[in-house]
Amino acid sequence: MSLQNASGIERNAHHTESYARHPGLNLGAAHAQEEDTREEMVFGFWVFMMSDLIIFGLLFATYVTMLGGTAGGPGPKELFEMKSAFIETMLLLTSSFTFGMASLALKYREDKSRLVFWLVVTLLLGVGFLFFELKDFHTMFDKGGVPSRSGYLSAFFSLVPLHGLHVTGACIWLVALLGQMAVHGLDAPVKTGILRLAILWHFLDIVWIGIFSLVYLGGLS
Amino acid sequence: MSARQLDEHEARECRAEQRSYVWGFALALVLTLIPFALVAFTDIKQMTLWITIGICALVQVIVHLRFFMHITFAKNKREDLLLILFTVLILVILCGGTLWILFDLYQRMLPGMMP
Numbered sequence: 481m482s483l484q485n486a487s488g489i490e491r492n493a494h495h496t497e498s499y500a501r502h503p504g505l506n507l508g509a510a511h512a513q514e515e516d517t518r519e520e521m522v523f524g525f526w527v528f529m530m531s532d533l534i535i536f537g538l539l540f541a542t543y544v545t546m547l548g549g550t551a552g553g554p555g556p557k558e559l560f561e562m563k564s565a566f567i568e569t570m571l572l573l574t575s576s577f578t579f580g581m582a583s584l585a586l587k588y589r590e591d592k593s594r595l596v597f598w599l600v601v602t603l604l605l606g607v608g609f610l611f612f613e614l615k616d617f618h619t620m621f622d623k624g625g626v627p628s629r630s631g632y633l634s635a636f637f638s639l640v641p642l643h644g645l646h647v648t649g650a651c652i653w654l655v656a657l658l659g660q661m662a663v664h665g666l667d668a669p670v671k672t673g674i675l676r677l678a679i680l681w682h683f684l685d686i687v688w689i690g691i692f693s694l695v696y697l698g699g700l701s
Numbered sequence: 702m703s704a705r706q707l708d709e710h711e712a713r714e715c716r717a718e719q720r721s722y723v724w725g726f727a728l729a730l731v732l733t734l735i736p737f738a739l740v741a742f743t744d745i746k747q748m749t750l751w752i753t754i755g756i757c758a759l760v761q762v763i764v765h766l767r768f769f770m771h772i773t774f775a776k777n778k779r780e781d782l783l784l785i786l787f788t789v790l791i792l793v794i795l796c797g798g799t800l801w802i803l804f805d806l807y808q809r810m811l812p813g814m815m816p
Contacts, residue, residue, distance in 0.1 A: 504770060508714075526781065530788040534795070541796040545803040547816035566737055573733060577726040580769055584722070588715040590705045682769045686762050693736065693758035701740050701750050 504679045505583040511671065518672050525676045529683050532646075536687050539639040540694060549631035556699025559625045561616070565696040568612045569688065572647075575605035576685040583678050590666060599658060599674075602681070606651045613644050636695070643691060646684050653677050725768025732761040 504522050582598035585591055620626075627637040654677060660670050707715060736754040739745065766772040772781055807814040 506771070523780070527784065530784060533788055534792060537792040537796055538799070541799040544800060548807070548814040562737070562741055569733055569737075573726075573729055576729075576765070576769055577722060580722040580725075581719075584715065584718055587718075588705070588707060588711060679770065682765060685769075686765050689758050689761050689765070692733075693754050697736050697740050697754050698751065701747060701754070 504675050505587055507587050507671065507675070511587070518675060521672050522675055522679065525679055529679060532683070533687075536639075536643070536690070539635075539642065540690060543635045543639050543695065546632045546635035549635075551630035551632070553630040553633065554620075554623055554625050555632065556695075559620050559623055560696055560699050561619065562696070562700055564612055564616050564619075565692055568609050568616075569692050571605050571609040571612065572685050572688050575602045575609070576682055578602045578605065579678055579681045583675070586666075586671065586674055592661065592666060595666075595674075596658065596661070599654060603651060603654050603658075606647055606654070606681075610644060610647055610651070613640075617641070640691060640695065643684065643687055646680075646687075650677065650680050650684060653680075721768055725764055728764045728768070729761055732757045732764065 504526075507518065578598050578601045582595055582602060585594040585598055589595075625633055627634050653673075657670060657673050657677060660673070664670060736757045739750055739753060766785070772778060772785065774782070804815075
């Protein structure tokens with residue numbers, strides 16, 4: 481930034497540039513009022529997500545150390561189904577993309593109907609994911625794969641359902657935000673809420689990459 | 702509230718961001734399909750397979766961070782990148798230590814626990 485060049489365009493460019501400081505979507509100059517609160521809130525939420533990452537990472541490590549502890553019970557090859565894991569992966573990945581579309585609808589259009597449309601699509605995909613995951617657990621129980629059966633299964637059921645629980649929480653949060661939007665419209669708290677939920681949603685998708693790679697594909701190969 | 706009218710600059714920016722999300726989605730799809738297809742339809746050596754799955758997973762995580770969470774190498778994003786890298790460092794120490802200690806223990810005391 482040269483100081484001599486104080487033309488409006490240059491200043492403006494620098495202005496929007498300085499907004500994009502933290503993860504998730506920067507709302508840009510059109511949302512200046514929300515942008516200031518967003519900075520701290522989103523960064524704080526991001527720090528919290530990192531602590532969640534540590535929990536998941538250690539549960540992954542625990543899972544790996546328990547791979548040999550099947551105690552004569554069923555192991556990954558008997559318990560997992562490739563097709564179901566694939567469907568879950570696709571649902572969650574697509575929901576990450578649709579949430580991105582929702583964020584853009586918020587940033588550029590402030591178009592409530594478009595935003596609600598994408599958020600509802602995201603919610604349905606999230607609920608679909610949970611449905612298939614629960615069906616998976618049910619199949620596992622039928623094959624005798626209950627958490628108390630072996631150390632291996634205890635490790636599995638502390639890792640994968642914890643992710644599912646996070647997704648459940650995120651879905652409930654999404655419903656709450658839709659309710660807030662219906663009552664208050666698109667005010668600043670609702671906007672920052674959506675941005676923080678976006679970070680949680682994308683983060684959960686990243687954790688799922690680890691789960692399908694290590695637990696499902698690693699177990700089936 | 703109805704849709705805000707975009708000026709030319711904003712419209713261009715909006716299209717660029719949309720494109721970036723679509724790119725991210727396409728890359729993530731490919732990086733998901735590769736490991737699933739390898740496990741489902743091929744019969745390559747287990748070690749090669751695991752390494753491929755691991756690399757695809759790592760690249761996909763980076764794709765998600767870059768295209769969906771907008772973590773880049775830009776100067777004003779350094780804090781976030783450093784936070785992620787620090788968290789990863791802590792994770793490597795904790796997970797690496799856990800695996801090292803426990804598998805060493807299994808080798809010496811509990812051969813039955815080796816997968």
